[in-house]
Amino acid sequence: MKIDFPHRQFAHCESGVTANLLNYHGFPCSEALVFGIGGGLFFAHVPFVKINFLPLTTFRIGPGSIFTKATRRLGIEVVKEKFRDPVAAEKKLDHLLEAGRPVGAQTGVFWLPFFPPAYRFHFNGHNLVVIGKEGDDYLISDPIFEETVRCPAADLRKARFAKGALAPKGKIYSIEKMPSQYDLPQAVTAGIKEVCRGMLKTPVPLAGVRGIRLLARRMSKWPDKLGEKQTILYLGHVIRMQEEIGTGGGGFRFLYAAFLEEAAGVLENDRLLELSQHCTEIGDLWRDFALLASRVCKGRVAIQDSFDGLAQLLNRCADEEEVLFNALWMAIKR
Amino acid sequence: MKQEDVPQQFGLNAGQKEVNYAVDSAGHYTLEQSAGWEVKTIALRQAWEAIVEQLQREITAIKAGRKSPLAYHMVKNQMDSALLSQYSGIARWRVKRHLKPAVFTRLKENALISYAELFGISIDQLCHVPEQSDLELAIEEDETDTL
Numbered sequence: 001m002k003i004d005f006p007h008r009q010f011a012h013c014e015s016g017v018t019a020n021l022l023n024y025h026g027f028p029c030s031e032a033l034v035f036g037i038g039g040g041l042f043f044a045h046v047p048f049v050k051i052n053f054l055p056l057t058t059f060r061i062g063p064g065s066i067f068t069k070a071t072r073r074l075g076i077e078v079v080k081e082k083f084r085d086p087v088a089a090e091k092k093l094d095h096l097l098e099a100g101r102p103v104g105a106q107t108g109v110f111w112l113p114f115f116p117p118a119y120r121f122h123f124n125g126h127n128l129v130v131i132g133k134e135g136d137d138y139l140i141s142d143p144i145f146e147e148t149v150r151c152p153a154a155d156l157r158k159a160r161f162a163k164g165a166l167a168p169k170g171k172i173y174s175i176e177k178m179p180s181q182y183d184l185p186q187a188v189t190a191g192i193k194e195v196c197r198g199m200l201k202t203p204v205p206l207a208g209v210r211g212i213r214l215l216a217r218r219m220s221k222w223p224d225k226l227g228e229k230q231t232i233l234y235l236g237h238v239i240r241m242q243e244e245i246g247t248g249g250g251g252f253r254f255l256y257a258a259f260l261e262e263a264a265g266v267l268e269n270d271r272l273l274e275l276s277q278h279c280t281e282i283g284d285l286w287r288d289f290a291l292l293a294s295r296v297c298k299g300r301v302a303i304q305d306s307f308d309g310l311a312q313l314l315n316r317c318a319d320e321e322e323v324l325f326n327a328l329w330m331a332i333k334r
Numbered sequence: 335m336k337q338e339d340v341p342q343q344f345g346l347n348a349g350q351k352e353v354n355y356a357v358d359s360a361g362h363y364t365l366e367q368s369a370g371w372e373v374k375t376i377a378l379r380q381a382w383e384a385i386v387e388q389l390q391r392e393i394t395a396i397k398a399g400r401k402s403p404l405a406y407h408m409v410k411n412q413m414d415s416a417l418l419s420q421y422s423g424i425a426r427w428r429v430k431r432h433l434k435p436a437v438f439t440r441l442k443e444n445a446l447i448s449y450a451e452l453f454g455i456s457i458d459q460l461c462h463v464p465e466q467s468d469l470e471l472a473i474e475e476d477e478t479d480t481l
Contacts (some may be wrong), residue, residue, distance in 0.1 A: 011353040030364070083394035110412070118346035118378055122412055145350060163420035238378035241385055249335055254355035280357060284335060294373040297380055
């Protein structure tokens with residue numbers, strides 16, 4: 001049994017899943033639009049929270065938030081459920097599929113056999129859509145892949161009940177009811193406001209542009225404090241968070257620039273087109289940072305000299321983002 | 335990033351292409367597939383190399399009788415005692431004890447089974463460690479080097 005589900009490949013799992021689900025339920029939209037409405041863009045550097053023994057650096061808002069906020073802002077009714085018992089979780093999934101409903105699921109990446117082996121880490125914030133079952137295999141639309149994939153039921157069960165940070169606990173979600181009309185401009189505005197607040201007005205110095213500056217300050221101390229080997233691992237981790245599958249490049253900045261371009265049309269506000277270009281330039285800066293960082297990792301440039309350059313690039317990213325989000329705030333306030 | 339600048343270099347995606355967002359010649363955003371970017375490949379490969387290095391350290395420690403074979407399989411599956419405890423349902427203090435060779439050799443079969451099932455290996459494999467790390471990775475070296 002397979003639901004006729006139009007699969008589209010996107011950059012990021014959660015916004016891709018949400019866009020594909022909305023598309024299926026009769027609301028054609030791009031990944032960028034969903035990402036923007038859901039307020040997906042963010043930055044935080046939290047040195048005392050360790051992921052795989054490396055400090056947490058993130059370019060996006062926490063898992064689950066894009067789907068929740070995008071659907072809420074569009075007035076879409078959703079159902080979400082978590083489970084304790086894997087058997088019950090599988091029964092419920094099968095039951096929904098029987099009823100012809102595509103089901104979004106949060107999973108870990110480590111246990112998914114269709115993932116490229118090099119990407120299989122213990123990361124539990126992945127999202128995909130289950131669109132059918134044939135024998136003991138589930139049919140899955142995973143937006144970061146070109147085609148739909150198959151996954152044995154036993155592996156999906158392990159992935160849905162992955163343990164550790166962000167444990168999905170078998171979480172599934174689906175769309176219950178679409179509204180008869182949408183207030184798209186209001187949803188877009190709400191999404192933009194949230195991102196501006198997150199980047200400029202967070203009360204803690206770990207998040208937003210202050211977070212970027214914190215990373216710049218701490219990074220310049222890494223070579224002395226950690227030694228060469230650990231420094232390179234820390235730096236590689238930042239590159240991976242920024243560029244790994246799922247960001248669309250430049251730590252989601254290009255994806256957000258694409259959203260701003262679309263938002264200019266929705267809000268009939270040409271100022272957003274200029275800001276979209278600015279956001280692209282910021283994405284390019286982040287790419288420059290990753291390039292220099294990888295040269296350090298590969299030993300092409302001396303560590304001590306290059307860390308000033310890296311910190312400078314980060315501070316420039318922070319300065320530019322501060323200008324961008326202030327301008328964005330003014331542009332939508334009117 | 336311009337559409338023509340989307341990197342098409344060696345990637346560790348096992349042939350899968352991923353989507354990048356880039357600006358086309360008319361200045362509009364478009365989705366463009368990317369085969370891989372050297373920068374990412376370097377960062378990803380180094381993360382795996384760190385795991386392989388740790389595996390070699392575990393092998394040495396096990397050979398010297400300081401740790402049990404469980405330590406090797408735990409690291410191979412990128413776990414620490416906390417995560418292994420959550421997955422296996424065995425209390426963390428017990429998992430830590432099982433990392434000691436003297437305790438591990440006296441383990442009852444049911445404990446061994448729960449570890450072996452979790453790692454997807456046989457009990458025999460669980461009780462042995464290879465000479466060299468047998469972590470199979472798609473991290474072969476590429477020829478392109480443009481940095």
